Amino acid sequence: MEDVSYSYGKKEVLHHFNLHVKEGEFLTVIGCSGCGKTTMLKLINALLLPSLGTVYVQGRDITKTDHIALRRSIGYAIQNKGLFPHMTVEDNIAYVLTISGQKNKKQNQKRVLELLNLVGLEESLLKRRPSELSGGQQQRVGIARALAAKPKIMLMDEPFGALDEITRKMMQKELLALHKKLGLTVVFITHDIREAMKLGDRVLVMDQGRAIQLDKPEVILEHPANAFVQELISD
């Protein structure tokens, strides 16, 4: 992102924002509620377009790419949302395969099983609807669905925010393993500083629509950029 500003109407929520995410890195993003994290994420997959500045994905200016194709090439997992409530687990995942042009039913069934396996879910859940799953299982289905089109980039907006501590720790471990195994570039928003420090190769701290610090966790701990970051890491 180069010098990106974004406004909802007259309200500017990102101000001359610069960010370079490295290929294959796990970047965590943390900051107060309303500081513009989700807005920044939505600018990466062209759900929003910058008011000023340029967003490049894999070197290409997103205003010059096909937005639907771009969105399909980027996995997007969000907290508590995103699954179609009226569809089974199988149909939720197969839907992404179908809209990506993979129409062979047999092959899709096989791929759905592979994806379930990848995120540690049992085959017996295939015919259940999201409301018949636990929170952790729903998040896993959300991740499986986001991975269905074999993206190289995953955007994750507080995917584990609603999970209990034990499930959350398990999911964190599994996500790190997936990141490594699939060579994914991950941008992961969290409210939890411990989660940000544990998962991120680098951590981006945002405040009021600005990037305050972007560094490896150990550097942030040793050299917080200002009092805001100091306060954030103090507990």
Ligand SMILES: Nc1ncnc2c1ncn2[C@@H]1O[C@H](COP(=O)(O)OP(=O)(O)OP(=O)(O)O)[C@@H](O)[C@H]1O
């Ligand atoms: N569709 C919208 N229309 C108007 N204002 C919006 C809209 N979406 C977000 N905002 C405002 O923009 C600001 C940034 O929102 P954003 O969702 O990016 O923040 P966030 O850091 O992700 O917050 P949270 O951690 O609470 O999810 C907030 O003040 C929010 O109220």
